[in-house]
Amino acid sequence: MDSDLDGSGTAGVRVVVVDDHPLFREGLRAALESTPDVRVVAEAETTAAALDAVAAQQPDVVVMDLSLPDVSGIEATKRLAQLHPGLPxxxxxxxxxxGSLLGALQAGARGYLVKGAGRDEVLHAVRTVAHGGAVFSGDVAARISALLTGGARRDAEQLFPELTAREVEVLDLVARGLDNRRIARDLFLAEKTVRNHISHIFDKLDVASRAEAAARARDAGLGEPSRPAGPTQ
Known part of the structure; x- marks a missing residue:
């Protein structure tokens, strides 16, 4: 991948930062640009702005947050992969x-760091993915093979550890497009119970709408019509 040359004549990694928190972007820019071989060429706080920035700047790496105001960073990564194949x-x-880790991997992310990573770790990750490698922080690497073995559908504790097994069942059906009445019928629950489960799911996943919850579920591999539903009567 071609990179600009910095003032010292060494190859520089050109980065687009995508995050909706201005203070975090400012701090990340400062950390990245503390070394002469990395340069932030654009910042964006939405997926739409990120797509425009990448098209205009043709960076070597995109550093992406998961939670964005318009669509998730996972969906943004999918769109970038379609529009700019090979862009790390x-x-x-x-x-x-x-669930977030698996969704990011399936979308094509080359690396996955948790905020709080040190400056040197972030710089190493940016350089590594820019040159074709992959980087995963902490215990993430140890979890990847377990997540990818046996397909995308995982136990509740693996997909969404904050949800109960029943809540994952409900979320799966929400991702398949079923309404509360059908979910109640399939799971032999009262509609009020389904509504309560969905409310708890919204709170635990920090989402504001059914569509956002369904998108998170599909990112994690739920929503496939492989589980037999209950009798339709």
């Missing part, structure tokens, strides 16, 4: 659950 995306996020 490094996820830098507060989300450390297996």
């Amino acid at each position: 995306v490094l996820m830098l996020t507060t989300s450390d659950d297996d």
Whole structure:
């Protein structure tokens, strides 16, 4: 991948930073540009702005947050992969659950760091993914093979450890597009119970709508019509 030359004549890695928190972007820019071989060429706080920035700047690496105001960073990564095949995306996020990790990997992310990583770790990750490598922080690497073995559908504790097994069942059906009445019928629950489960899911996943919850679920591999539903009567 071609890179600009910095003032010292060495190859520089050109980075686009995508995060909706201005103070975090400012700090990350300062950390990245503390070394002469990395340069932040654009910042974006939404997926739409990120797509425009990448098209305009043609960076070597995109550093991507998971939670964005318009669509998730996972969806943004999918779109970048479609529009710019081979462009490395490094996820830098507060989300450390297996569902987010799996979704990022399936979207094509080249690396996954949790916010709080040190300056040197972030710089190493940016340089590594820019040159075709992959980087995963902490215990993430040890979890990857377990997540990818046996397909995308995982136990509740792996996909969304904050949800109960029943809540994952409900979320799976939400991702398949079923309404509360059908979910209640399939799981032999009262509609009020389903509504309560969905409310708890929204709170635990920090989402504001059914569509956002469904998107998170599909990112994690739920929503496939492989589980037999209950009798339709």
